[in-house]
Amino acid sequence: MSQRISERNLLPQKINLPVRLVLGLWSVSSKMLKLSRSLRPAAVLLRPPAATVQPQECLFTGPQQETRTFYEFRTYCIRPDQNAAFLKLTNEKIHLRTAYSELIGYWSVEYGGLNQVFHIWKYDSYSQRAKVRTALAQDPSWMSEYISKALPMLTSQDNEVTYLVPWSLLQKPPQEGGVYELVSFQMRPGGPAVWGSAFQAATTSHDAPGYGKLLGAFHSEFGLLNRVHTLWWYESADQRAEVRHKAHTDARVVAAVRNSVNYLESQRNQLMFPCPFSPIK
Template identity: 75%
Template structure:
């Protein structure tokens, strides 16, 4: 009788454990998958080059003269020099349709003697370091080109709390949306990092000038809609940084 009761108790505990584990997995799966999902295979590679200060002018001159050797292989979205928020840096964004596409482009570049001899062999010694990230446009964003040339760009990078868009996506979208309202700034694109620091989101903004940006920021700080949206988003924010970018003469985004 004792053995039967023990066996029955064990069976009940095991059954409860299975139900608990299954329910837990289902809840976890639902929680992780909640929110917009990336559907498009197209991604954007963010590349930052840190130039040796005494070679900054020479690097820009070389790149201006030879950038067509690189753009012959894949699409350049934009190329900027960093004016504020980082000295002796250039930032550029390259578009790829897939990882296989990028691999093919990199292989072709390595086999391109003109690119290797006329640019890479000269440019690399001018750099102190390089960095890159693979990013996707968030599902509710698209690339928006400014209506005119001659402005400045701001790259604002947000390090969000772990959990992804399921945790902070809605509040982040709300904060961006209020800053992108008529009379404010143009969001060129909102990008979510896939490789690099995770839970990182970049917003690339366009302004007519640095002074225009300052005026817009002053206006936003006194707008109750913006303030409310920022307060909701900041609960999921760990840190953020900003760089003001000047487009190079050959940048598609100017």
């Protein structure tokens, strides 16, 4: 009998806890769970952020200008009855102007604009140009011998500040004489980052043996934006016509031009003859 009692006592016994104690333990457990959940978002906020690589944004629309040198394009429209007189006066007095800054070239427009002259001036900086303009305004010879006589002969004046595109240099023609073509392209907004490569490919496809000679490619800084110009030299107007016909049958040129015209809004071509006093003849 005593042996049975001892074995029964070794078996697990059911423990009866007071109801209040059980409820108290349950309440504490619930509060601890809620506290743990509330602390979890705070731990996430305090966790140091993982290292991430931020993408570099392209804030410019094309190759950056590496030089301050710029070229001012000037176009004067002349009264039809004064065209010859204006060219004669300029030929006689241009030395008064070139004493202050460098003249690249001076042309009379033959096709693509009547009674017009086009000229290019080179400046090393905007401050240099400002000093030149101030000095000219104070030069009595320039003002009395040229400006006072030339201005009444004109109907309008226009100017544009341009830079050489990064892949172009200002070249001299292979020989004196010949004709010059200024081609102006109005491209779609977006800058060279959008159309620069296509424009370069189309332009350089023409700058090859058997075609014209590219003297310079320029893009506008002041004036109409997204505008680019190319200045070409040809032996004659007839040679230019032959080159034009040849380009239409050159698969290499046609492919480059077709890609470029996708970004083109308008185009203007002018055929010009150099004036006798032009440095580029």
